Amino acid sequence: MKRLLKGLAGVAGAVALAVGGTASADKEPIKFALLQDFTAVYTFVTSEYNQGQQDYLRLINETGGVEWHPIETIIRDTANEPQRGLEAYNRARREGAVLVDFFSTPVSRAAVNRVLRDEVVMITALHGRGDASHGETFPFVFPMMATYWSQATLLADYIDRHQGGLANKRIALVHIDSPFGREPLPVLQELAQQKGFQLRSFGYPSPGTEQSATWSDVRRYRPDHVIIWGAGGGQQVSVREAIRNGIRPENILSVVWLSETDARNVGGNHMNGVKRFEAVAFGQEPAVIQDILTHVIEPGLGAGPAANVGSSYYNIGVATMAVAVEAARLAIGEFGAPLTGDKLRRGFEMIEGFDARGLMPPVTITATDHQGGGYGRVSQWNGQTWEPLTHWTNAFQDIVWYEIEKDARGFRDGR
Numbered sequence: 001m002k003r004l005l006k007g008l009a010g011v012a013g014a015v016a017l018a019v020g021g022t023a024s025a026d027k028e029p030i031k032f033a034l035l036q037d038f039t040a041v042y043t044f045v046t047s048e049y050n051q052g053q054q055d056y057l058r059l060i061n062e063t064g065g066v067e068w069h070p071i072e073t074i075i076r077d078t079a080n081e082p083q084r085g086l087e088a089y090n091r092a093r094r095e096g097a098v099l100v101d102f103f104s105t106p107v108s109r110a111a112v113n114r115v116l117r118d119e120v121v122m123i124t125a126l127h128g129r130g131d132a133s134h135g136e137t138f139p140f141v142f143p144m145m146a147t148y149w150s151q152a153t154l155l156a157d158y159i160d161r162h163q164g165g166l167a168n169k170r171i172a173l174v175h176i177d178s179p180f181g182r183e184p185l186p187v188l189q190e191l192a193q194q195k196g197f198q199l200r201s202f203g204y205p206s207p208g209t210e211q212s213a214t215w216s217d218v219r220r221y222r223p224d225h226v227i228i229w230g231a232g233g234g235q236q237v238s239v240r241e242a243i244r245n246g247i248r249p250e251n252i253l254s255v256v257w258l259s260e261t262d263a264r265n266v267g268g269n270h271m272n273g274v275k276r277f278e279a280v281a282f283g284q285e286p287a288v289i290q291d292i293l294t295h296v297i298e299p300g301l302g303a304g305p306a307a308n309v310g311s312s313y314y315n316i317g318v319a320t321m322a323v324a325v326e327a328a329r330l331a332i333g334e335f336g337a338p339l340t341g342d343k344l345r346r347g348f349e350m351i352e353g354f355d356a357r358g359l360m361p362p363v364t365i366t367a368t369d370h371q372g373g374g375y376g377r378v379s380q381w382n383g384q385t386w387e388p389l390t391h392w393t394n395a396f397q398d399i400v401w402y403e404i405e406k407d408a409r410g411f412r413d414g415r
Contacts, residue, residue: 027068027069029069029070030066030070030071030339031095031096032057032099033073033092033093033097033099033101034054035075035076035085035107036078036102036103037077038050038079040079040081041080042103042232045259048313049314049317049320050103051317052308052318052319053073054073054304055292055296056292056317056322057321057325058302059292060321062295067329067337074092076088078107080106085107085111089111097120098120099123100115100121100122102122102127103125108122108128112132115140115141116138116141119340119341119345121140121341121344123143123144123320124141125143125320126256128141129141130143130404131404131405131408133370133404134404134405135349135366135370136367136368139345140341141370143372144320144365144370145363148183149187149403150394150400151184152227153191154394154395156195156395157396158275158378158389158390160195166196168197169198169224170198170221171188171192171198171200171224172227173185173227174242175202176207176208176230177203177204177205178206184229187396187399190402191399200221207233208232208237210237211234211238215242215245219245223251225252226253228252229254230255230257235262236262236265236266239271240266240270243270249270249273250273250275250380252274253275254276255276256278256279258274259311260282260311272381272382274380274381275389276378277377278312278378278388279316279360280312281358283386286315287357288318289309289310289315289318292318297309315359318356322356322359322360323348326347326356327348327351328344331346334346335347349365349367351363352364361392362392371404373397374394375394376392377389377390
């Protein structure tokens, strides 16, 4: 049994991990390729996310595998470079991978045509193309969590239902000036027309360490609510600048990429009241996280620091593999072994009401909807932890699906 090198942020080459345990060595392994950015852009999240993925797969193998088939993971660093990612993908496919997760929008977008051609499942949770939710156009791509469009509509819905309504309000979208940062604009613009509020967007240059000029413009706009749309250190800067420019913390709402580490780095109680979209539950309370602690962490089998277990990004990683393993279980049960990419795809499309034992909103994936319903919730930083303010829900999916179908049509037309 090979052990993954600790400290994946320092990985320069390729590392393969065969997660051992009580799964039968006589059964053909299922191979998942986790080809991610450990050294360049997404280092603020990848190490914890990947650790959660590995620990969950270790849990599965320690408790019988998938119908006694062990899961092997192929882990390599892509440094967020599309060409490097495609090279890693081609190698993993030759090694028998039936699923790939790049956790990088540039790399996953570059790989779309290849995975469709090769019939290899690509999961794109919380990254990648939003229109990949359109299962008929992208049969082997599975966002399987709320797209950024669904996140934006849910945050707007929270303002509408719980913060005095949207009508006649000024809403500012403050975002990194990139396709990711601008992605919420179409759905928010449509909502502005329907709900009667003013919307202005304010972009700041990458990587987001300098935003003072942008926030001076925001202050002059005098918004009632601000939605911040960035990632990594830029999110901390956005929170600090918003408060410095007179925005009350309770009127700041964030895309999913705002963590407890960000809150602590902002310092003191300054971030108390700031809200975020939440894709999975935070903390160690969920039953599956407790199982990881018992069967993986306590025996010393974890893939990284025990302190990360239960963090926001760790739990997202666990959730991605929980859904993937459920798809593999359904596929083998229905179609038998060996597992192929096409069987796994059909397994994903059989998932119904799956919540990983309370870790995430119930997900139902069909041949037409690969997003899984677009569910999430709003949580608030209370000084110590993220406190859920709503139940799992979705909002304005008619608007979301208009964008999904429009962009999917453009993909089919070659635009």
